[in-house]
Amino acid sequence: MAEGKDLTVMEDHVTKILSSYEGTRAELVPLLQQVQEECGYLPEEAMFRIAEFTGTPESEVYSVATFYAQFRLTPMGRKRVMVCRGTACHVRGAPQVQEAVERKLGIADGETTEDLEYTLDTVACIGACGLAPCMMINKDVHGRLTSKSVLKVFETNGGEQGEG
Ligand code: FES
Numbered sequence: 001m002a003e004g005k006d007l008t009v010m011e012d013h014v015t016k017i018l019s020s021y022e023g024t025r026a027e028l029v030p031l032l033q034q035v036q037e038e039c040g041y042l043p044e045e046a047m048f049r050i051a052e053f054t055g056t057p058e059s060e061v062y063s064v065a066t067f068y069a070q071f072r073l074t075p076m077g078r079k080r081v082m083v084c085r086g087t088a089c090h091v092r093g094a095p096q097v098q099e100a101v102e103r104k105l106g107i108a109d110g111e112t113t114e115d116l117e118y119t120l121d122t123v124a125c126i127g128a129c130g131l132a133p134c135m136m137i138n139k140d141v142h143g144r145l146t147s148k149s150v151l152k153v154f155e156t157n158g159g160e161q162g163e164g
Contacts, residue, residue, distance in 0.1 A: 029125070031053075040075060047065060079138055081105070085098070086132075093133050097147060
């Protein structure tokens with residue numbers, strides 16, 4: 001939830017989170033999880049403080065944060081684009097759709113655009129297999145996509161409206 005929050009607010013959040021832990025190494029993962037929940041990602045400063053607090057080398061905190069797919073080291077964009085890579089979507093052209101989205105946004109899977117507008121992820125089945133291949137932008141589902149029509153989703157409505 002931290003996009004746009006300034007450093008002081010983030011630091012306050014981290015201080016509050018740390019105050020409910022004892023500072024042991026075993027708390028490393030739960031701490032990272034809670035900071036990410038509060039901030040939306042793991043800011044470098046927060047990882048530094050967690051390292052200090054738990055007596056864990058910074059390099060180890062960083063290794064843990066990069067090992068688990070659940071952790072993000074960069075802020076989320078305002079719009080989260082989730083291209084489905086489930087089987088139904090895959091066989092109907094999801095890889096081409098994914099490629100077109102990556103080209104359009106200039107980012108790869110798991111990345112965020114510099115203007116923090118979009119974060120791109122591939123996800124397992126989003127439950128709209130009948131519309132395969134499909135993707136979601138925030139809560140809106142866009143289906144029966146092609147590498148051309150997916151561009152229209154971004155160009156005509158900025159990816160804000162679903163087609164059901
Ligand atoms: S496989 Fe893509 S929505 Fe189910």
